[in-house]
Amino acid sequence: MKTLKNSVLLTLAGLALTPGYAHAENVLNSGDTAWMLTSTALVLFMTIPGLSLFYAGMVRSKNVLSVLMQCFAITALMSVLWTIFVYTLSFTDGGELNPWIGGLENLFLLGIGVDSIKGTIPTTVFVIFQMTFAIITPALIVGAFAERMKFSSMLVFLTLWITIVYAPVCHWAWGGGWMGAKGVLDFAGGTVVHVNAGIAGLVCALVLGKRKGYPTMHMPPHNLPLTVMGAGMLWVGWFGFNAGSELAADGTAGMAMAVTQIATATAAIAWMFMEWMRHGKPSALGIVTGAVAGLVAITPASGYVGPIGSLAIGAAAGIICFLGATSLKRSMGYDDSLDAFGVHGIGGIVGSILTGVFAAKELGGKGFASGIETMGQQIMAQSLGVAATIVYCAVATFIILKIVGAIMGLRVDEEQETMGLDISLHDERGYSM
Amino acid sequence: MKTLKNSVLLTLAGLALTPGYAHAENVLNSGDTAWMLTSTALVLFMTIPGLSLFYAGMVRSKNVLSVLMQCFAITALMSVLWTIFVYTLSFTDGGELNPWIGGLENLFLLGIGVDSIKGTIPTTVFVIFQMTFAIITPALIVGAFAERMKFSSMLVFLTLWITIVYAPVCHWAWGGGWMGAKGVLDFAGGTVVHVNAGIAGLVCALVLGKRKGYPTMHMPPHNLPLTVMGAGMLWVGWFGFNAGSELAADGTAGMAMAVTQIATATAAIAWMFMEWMRHGKPSALGIVTGAVAGLVAITPASGYVGPIGSLAIGAAAGIICFLGATSLKRSMGYDDSLDAFGVHGIGGIVGSILTGVFAAKELGGKGFASGIETMGQQIMAQSLGVAATIVYCAVATFIILKIVGAIMGLRVDEEQETMGLDISLHDERGYSM
């Protein structure tokens, strides 16, 4: 998402181009509002049903509902927490602490009314749009602990995580914190969403340990059509994620949508050919995973790069995430069940760094952050953003997991795992054909 | 949906806030139009595929197509009927009969052209947006008679129902009829859509009787992932339903979307914890049903309440509908197969009444209907709207069913029911794996 400073500049630029068109800050623009209402719907669509189907198809049929339920419960719980206190921690002024965390003035969204405006859209729309990001980020982590985490522990863990990890990182990048000030470019969530979720996922996979039987037992995805369907929904919904992060229906939103499409397509093709070369056949699970990798990688770059940059970022994402989700995972031996780290963590890192390259005007981009002059500086800034997110997220996630684990345990017991979480945790079965 | 009078006022208010911005009545606004085109797509999306999947997953596999087909055929049939005569009955001036029913001036949509404007959007868009409401309302009733009604009888029954029940109730509330005039607040269809469909469903369940084997035979949902998927789609599409009912992309639309999200999330959580406490485990079917209950309950309130009100309405809906769809149904013994009444009827009543409470300015709402001064009066108005809908809908639905039943029968015969409606009525099978 553009930082607010950028937003003003862009809008002024936009005004210059559109004489006679009342597109000023703090005046509601119905076109921008229409697009942001739509974008909000699109990003929610990414999680339910998109991501939840993408994930649900990959687990064994005895766990299909547990994954769907985790994503759905996260959606509901994060919405409530966001309303009560996470929004204000993320996006209001934190006073002295502002580089690190926001303040408390909008607890329970108090102070935000029908007529509150943020930029050119109602503040309520901004709040809900951002809420959908705070929903999907923890939902992405599900991919790492699927098929073995206790549902109750997951709720507690993620409540702490959204407060202690997401809110500050979000504030750093978009809410007026240090990361934005340092010129780290993160248009739609490369660090805030994907690196954050990917690293948290990796820590979860390591702390929870492998699923019983992994990797010797066969655990083929139980219903790949669900996964392909979910991937298609993610792709479509991601237009709201990236082009919506412009917070307006303008040229930057248009370019963000274009580069999203191009990078995603390129990554899908790249993954497909990698698999074809390495394993002799291209697969449906492969190509859709490649597309998701492309979506992830273009996310931080989407408002800053042009078509050429998006082809390059897409290709890089497809190839590197392919290696991450196949060779790296297998050689390291952790059980990141559905590749939350392999796709989102790695894709987020690749995309965040490459944003520093392809934002360059000469490469068709919009140019570097204000105050940054060379590609080297921008890449440094990007790396700093990534590194800070990795370190803070990894440490904090680890501590939270350990505490929750000590108090209530993290994993279901062996028998429950064998029986499947659907029956053992939820008393229901996915299919009764 | 706001009544037209409100619409003018709000727009004027909007204009005051947005100097230099041409957002006047009867002048097309492209932003508002963009949002309403989108909203129309979103509300259609609620029925096909949303609601039809939500329902289809809950029946037995031998009836899966029958439910999908019912929803699809309703979509098509209601669209045609709406075009021919139901729109004009609902939304044009009925002259002397105007408090009760509209007129005939737009039969076959004659008189509505490319340049016709309603408020700030093309009249065609208003017509189609409202059409999607007239599609989903009868489709909701399917939940009550699923797995046993004759397809042909259903088509006849719902043709009569949309004419005799829906058109007038819609006119009462939104088309210039008595309900709007009395100050009954129904932003997006608490009475018109949900109480109406819920009560009609209850009458259907009572008149048609139980499914063979109910409640002793096991009838677990055959494919809950479909249901969870459908619930996600309903949630996303509902943004068009509620925020679209503002007919503009403005601050009220933004707030309507925000409170929709918050109430839904709260209801889902509330249902989940109720189930957890009462039965020892939370379930996926439970949490998604809770979300739908929240969506239903916030519907009438969505343009009138604030975040605090939405938390309260969501919590109430989750808890009360939980009791309705579990304890009440079981103790009364009717077979409302998929809880059309338990969720939509009860949720609609709860939401409509509570709109009278949380519309209060002190509780963060927009204030009461014009002419209404106290919360007590508003609650009385709301109760009147609900009661009138219940009584009229129940009596009329009962009579229509009895007549259709006498002429052509309502239920399939025992053998067809045992065999499943897919084979016996449609000569096809859902799955051939």
Added chain:
Amino acid sequence: MKTLKNSVLLTLAGLALTPGYAHAENVLNSGDTAWMLTSTALVLFMTIPGLSLFYAGMVRSKNVLSVLMQCFAITALMSVLWTIFVYTLSFTDGGELNPWIGGLENLFLLGIGVDSIKGTIPTTVFVIFQMTFAIITPALIVGAFAERMKFSSMLVFLTLWITIVYAPVCHWAWGGGWMGAKGVLDFAGGTVVHVNAGIAGLVCALVLGKRKGYPTMHMPPHNLPLTVMGAGMLWVGWFGFNAGSELAADGTAGMAMAVTQIATATAAIAWMFMEWMRHGKPSALGIVTGAVAGLVAITPASGYVGPIGSLAIGAAAGIICFLGATSLKRSMGYDDSLDAFGVHGIGGIVGSILTGVFAAKELGGKGFASGIETMGQQIMAQSLGVAATIVYCAVATFIILKIVGAIMGLRVDEEQETMGLDISLHDERGYSM
């Protein structure tokens, strides 16, 4: 899609109607942009997941992933090709060759920046919106060669096809070529998309030959709920296809959406009753196919006809495509597996011709193309457009197939076909329940 000339005229007309509203050409309009961003998402949604599910449900379970993968790979590949050279061939000025094909000035989208404007929307949005059409057209052809074509050959075939067939036909109609100049009306792709894909499908079916066992072996659809779900998504997404083809959020877009809804519903009902009469029972697969036939047929007409015209076109499409996909196919004996020709080819022809009838002002339409005065002339123009597309597409497709076939073969071998393409080409299985 309106031709650019029309676009200017319509916009000017719009301006006349909306005093004080800055909706001029080459000035970005945020409302129009919002709608076109949304439309782009909707049209992508038609292919993934819409069309791919619609098709996937109809094949046998051993081929489910192959169909999903074909659609997904087409989406990715066409996006990349469009970016690199197909867009510029389709939509830029071809100089002397302009009646037949565009030029090369926007290779790699060079020259298109954040600030480029086309009409009232960013050029990037126009590019991506049109890209989604270039995605779905080849994806439609999948229906004709499903369950037997080699994946690698398909990629090569469609790469050639999009270049040699799609790009020129698209340019003829919308890019400034001869068809638009002749006054052929094709609002959203009757010839460019549907006749084109349908004829290419027919040629594929004839050249590839029947599936092993067809028509004696039972090949029932393996998962009709997927098909019904996909049909619902197609319907919803088609609003972007048709109403988006106006490239603005205005009265014509509104009417395009309205007639799309009405024609689709009418065609669904028509097909349902045809089947009911001919076979004794209406089916779910039937009604959804009827809806798709209606969507296809109203496509070329959607910006030109009124409600009455849409009722007529819908009814004609439902009845004629019913005969095409049932009687005609069976009597001719070709194996158009999922009726790409029967629905899209025939529906496209019916719709394109009838556009010439119902565009008439007296029938509620917008009037004929500029320079055309009588219905007879318009019908002649429409027939010319259809005939040219049929002949060119058939010949070119045939030649491409023969060349690709000679070089690398078109079909999988018998054993692979028996085993199913999922295992034999992709090393994965759709379901492991």
Added chain:
Amino acid sequence: MKWVIAIIKPFKQDDVREALMAVGVTGMTVSEVRGFGRQKGHTELYRGAEYQVDFLPKIKVEVAVNDAVLDQVIEAIRTSGATGKIGDGKLFVLNIEHAVRLRTGESGPGVL
């Protein structure tokens, strides 16, 4: 020991299980099968392509019983599984030569 195979109508499964439990049977194994017989199937129709489906869904119940209770078991299945309509199904008895309980390794009649 005998191996009793009964092919029954799906909706009779619970009745048969209860009848078997009533005569002291404590274990059984069931599976979904498709049956062809006198009971006529149905037609399916997909876009004009008509299929005659002759196989109907049935449940196969397999139960190992000691010789002593065989007659009771047969009678229990017969009375609980019959509706009197064509397609009720059939029951076949085969001989078991040997039986083992995997958990304990014990064999012979005590296994049941």
Added chain:
Amino acid sequence: MKWVIAIIKPFKQDDVREALMAVGVTGMTVSEVRGFGRQKGHTELYRGAEYQVDFLPKIKVEVAVNDAVLDQVIEAIRTSGATGKIGDGKLFVLNIEHAVRLRTGESGPGVL
């Protein structure tokens, strides 16, 4: 009476059913099974995780026949079920000691 169990390739199901009907068999029961044998399976690959799948989809046909027609039935299955390629499957004959038709309660050879 004999209980004939035949494991065949799925796409041969209709041929076998017709061959059986041709020799006068009026009832049979089929089910989906997975077979392991000489015929080699296939590999599946999901994000780099390779599975060797040795079990192949097969159809199990079970048919009770009177002794008199046993040879004909065996021959019918053999000729209709064979393709000559590895994996065609096998046929086993077991003895039925007793048979009952649930609907009527009649037992013995008349049951078929």
Added chain:
Amino acid sequence: MKWVIAIIKPFKQDDVREALMAVGVTGMTVSEVRGFGRQKGHTELYRGAEYQVDFLPKIKVEVAVNDAVLDQVIEAIRTSGATGKIGDGKLFVLNIEHAVRLRTGESGPGVL
């Protein structure tokens, strides 16, 4: 020749297959079944409607073996299929009177 039917726990399928291969068995047929026995089932709950599900998912392994290796086969299944917990399942041996390989038409012990 004997027809060995073993009802086992699903996650034991690979172990049993390997144990069988280790004693020289080259073919077998498995299917998904639902078993009722001492092992208790579970409860399912849908919107307040509670179902007691007594049938548990099991795998049925069927393998035809020559008499000479029967004991080894039984032992292999027993040791590989047992976990020591209730519900491990059972094994039954029936007699095969005749066997045919469809592909070649050969019959008798050489079929296996």
